[in-house]
């Protein structure tokens with residue numbers, strides 16, 4: 001099994017925003033860089049007569065860069081675009097492809113992009129992104145360890161560029177929707193877009209290349225970081241991870257973090273199970289929100305980015321268990 005780390009030998013293209021990494025012939029993982037404006041990972045799958053791009057980043061500039069690199073790699077001028085879910089770090093690059101190429105999502109994802117996606121874009125244009133940047137600059141004034149300081153500094157670089165670009169971002173919705181699965185046949189290989197229901201959001205689609213055992217999971221699975229459960233159905237999410245595991249993938253490209261093998265799926269399952277266990281214990285102890293904030297991070301999760309999500313995730317799980 002290939003490890004999720006030490007993958008640099010696979011990097012074939014590198015820009016300020018992402019690296020493009022070899023997975024299998026005709027299949028590449030696009031991994032977002034911390035200081036860049038891609039923010040989420042993407043995928044390039046050359047079907048022969050056309051190329052699928054799985055997710056379009058948070059930035060039209062990064063998406064434009066992606067399509068240029070993908071043209072070079074595949075010699076294709078024809079693209080099909082997929083949006084995995086409504087979160088804007090995966091689809092604000094859509095405008096680069098409209099109206100030349102079809103943009104595909106689940107019916108539900110399109111609906112949420114039209115409501116919540118639109119609302120969040122308006123907020124970010126009205127100063128939301130600028131506020132995030134200001135908060136990061138405030139954080140940098142605090143006493144931070146070197147690792148945290150490095151991450152915040154990179155995020156400031158990223159958000160400074162995103163703030164500059166946001167006036168030019170326009171809401172671009174998918175042009176084609178599906179309910180549960182869609183198989184796309186190319187001259188050289190086929191790919192399936194699958195959704196199994198609510199998990200990370202109310203609708204999450206993955207891209208699966210069955211003949212090669214490659215899966216692009218978007219945020220159902222992230223690697224080496226605390227996931228974001230704020231829009232999730234926590235008790236269903238574990239089932240969605242098992243749905244991905246049932247595909248028996250050999251190569252896994254997560255929504256955020258490095259690519260790897262099946263171990264990424266197992267790690268994600270263990271993380272959510274841990275959050276579930278902690279939430280159950282906290283309910284038993286009748287713990288307050290302050291108690292959650294005082295919880296020490298387990299050693300294996302200590303070095304992960306976004307540690308503030310840990311207590312939030314336990315809290316989200318507690319609420320889900322209580323209302324179940």
Ligand SMILES: [Zn+2]
Pocket residue numbers: 085087200219
């Ligand atoms: Zn997401």
